[in-house]
Amino acid sequence: xxxxxxxxxxxxLFAKLxxxxxxxxxxxxxxxxxxxxxxxxxxxxxARAGADLVEFGIPYSDPLADGPTIQVASEIALKxxxxxxxxxxxxxxxxxxxxxxxxxxxYYNTVYRYGxxxxxxxxxxxxxxxxxxxxxxxxxxxxxKEVALKHGLATVMLxxxxxxxxxxxxxxxxxxxxxxxxSLTGVTGARDNLPVNLTDFISRIRNITDKPLAVGFGISRxxxxxxxxxIADGVIIGSALVNLIGKNKGSCxxxxxxxxxxxxxxxxx
Numbered sequence: 001x002x003x004x005x006x007x008x009x010x011x012x013l014f015a016k017l018x019x020x021x022x023x024x025x026x027x028x029x030x031x032x033x034x035x036x037x038x039x040x041x042x043x044x045x046x047a048r049a050g051a052d053l054v055e056f057g058i059p060y061s062d063p064l065a066d067g068p069t070i071q072v073a074s075e076i077a078l079k080x081x082x083x084x085x086x087x088x089x090x091x092x093x094x095x096x097x098x099x100x101x102x103x104x105x106x107y108y109n110t111v112y113r114y115g116x117x118x119x120x121x122x123x124x125x126x127x128x129x130x131x132x133x134x135x136x137x138x139x140x141x142x143x144x145k146e147v148a149l150k151h152g153l154a155t156v157m158l159x160x161x162x163x164x165x166x167x168x169x170x171x172x173x174x175x176x177x178x179x180x181x182x183s184l185t186g187v188t189g190a191r192d193n194l195p196v197n198l199t200d201f202i203s204r205i206r207n208i209t210d211k212p213l214a215v216g217f218g219i220s221r222x223x224x225x226x227x228x229x230x231i232a233d234g235v236i237i238g239s240a241l242v243n244l245i246g247k248n249k250g251s252c253x254x255x256x257x258x259x260x261x262x263x264x265x266x267x268x269x
Contacts, residue, residue: 008101008129008130008152008153008154008177009099009100009101009129010053010101010103010129010130010154010176010177010178011154011177013052013053013100013101014177014178014212014233014234017052017233018212018233022229022267022268023228023229023230023232023233023234023235023267024052024053024212024214024233024234024235025050025051025052025053025225025234025235025237025260025263025264025267026051026052026053026054026055026214026216026234026235026236026237027046027051027054027055027236027237027238027241027260028054028055028056028057028070028105028216028236028237028238028241028242029042029043029046029054029055029056029057029241029242029245030057030059030070030073030074030077030242031056031057031058031059031077031082031086031087031090032059032076032077032078032080032081032082032086032087033059033073033074033076033077033080033242033245033246034073034076034245034246034249034252035080036080036081036082036086036090038252038253039077039090040090040093040094041253042245042252042253042256043056043090043091043094043098043102044094044097044098045253045256045257045260046256046257046260047097047098047100048098048257049256049257049258049260049261049264050260050261050263050264050265051100051260051264052100052101052234053100053101053102053103053234054100054101054102054103055103055104055105055132055236055238056087056090056091056102056103056104056105056128057070057074057104057105057106058082058084058087058104058105058106058110059073059074059075059077059078059082060074060106060107060109060110061074061078069239069242069243069246070238070239070242072246073242073245073246084106084110084114084119084122085122087104088122088123088125088126088128089126091104091123091126091127091128092126092127094127095126095127101129101130101177102127102128102129103128103129103130103131103132103154103156103177104123104128104130104131104132105131105132105134106131106132106133107133107134107135108133108135108136108144109135111131111133111144116143116144116147117147117150119131120144120147120148120150120151120153121151123151123153124151124152124153128153129153129154129177130153130154130155130156130176130177131148131153131154131155131156132156132158132180133155134158136157138157138170138171138173138174139170141155141157141174145174154176154177155174155175155176155177156175156176156177156178156179156180157171157172157174157175157179157180158171158179158180158181158182159171159172159175159179159180159181159182159205160182161182161183161197161198161201165204165208168204168205168208168209169208169209172205172208172209172211173209175211177212178211178212178213178214178233178234179205179209179211179212179213179214180214180216180236181201181202181205181213181214181215181216181232182216182217183198183201183215183216183217183218183219183228198215198228198231199231202215202231202232212233212234213232213233213234214232214233214234214235214236215228215231215232215234215235215236216235216236216237216238217236217238219235219236219237219240220237220239220240221240222262222263222265222266222267223266225237225263225266225267226266226267226269229267235263235267237263240259241256241259241260244256244259
């Protein structure tokens with residue numbers, strides 16, 4: 001079995017933040033949305049605005065884990081002729097501007113059809129640090145993990161509040177870089193309130209693993225990000241940012257920058 005013998009940007013990021021007692025700000029962006037060039041500019045702008053890690057999504061025609069906001073963004077990105085090779089090229093271009101970790105978010109069918117080894121090799125060569133596949137359970141992740149590890153990519157697994165402690169242990173052991181903690185059941189999308197059992201959920205996983213825990217699904221406001229930063233190692237913001245980009249077409253770079261900066265300030269305070 002191939003083992004992960006060296007750290008990458010994700011490991012280094014969380015080690016540094018732990019020393020400084022800070023939580024990572026981890027926005028999600030859809031590659032190719034609102035158009036290909038602007039999505040590249042957004043990725044770079046997010047890093048400059050205070051993002052510690054960016055999740056860069058490959059659009060998919062049937063995104064089962066995503067709510068309406070990201071579904072619409074995915075449809076638009078596909079109409080813009082985005083594909084996996086274009087996404088890798090965008091990451092390659094972004095690497096000229098930023099050195100923060102970039103994690104590819106996609107569905108496993110995309111990886112499988114592209115070819116696992118080819119996908120991992122090209123993702124690593126363009127400068128990506130990890131891959132999130134929300135529909136790939138740990139029981140079936142072995143072949144992909146072997147290939148990903150060979151190319152130095154982290155495989156990030158998702159943990160849900162409905163999971164038993166036994167399953168959380170299996171997910172945590174399979175995950176690299178960090179564990180993506182889904183704050184609630186259902187699909188992605190901004191919510192007005194955080195789940196009342198979120199702290200208990202994070203505590204349960206803390207008792208199982210010492211890997212960094214990043215919380216996503218439903219986070220939209222600075223005060224929510226601030227609350228989560230107190231209990232988790234990372235705060236993931238997706239739908240709220242994607243929605244903001246869609247509402248501010250001509251000025252989405254400025255709007256996204258201001259929003260990320262506001263979130264960053266709230267988390268630091």
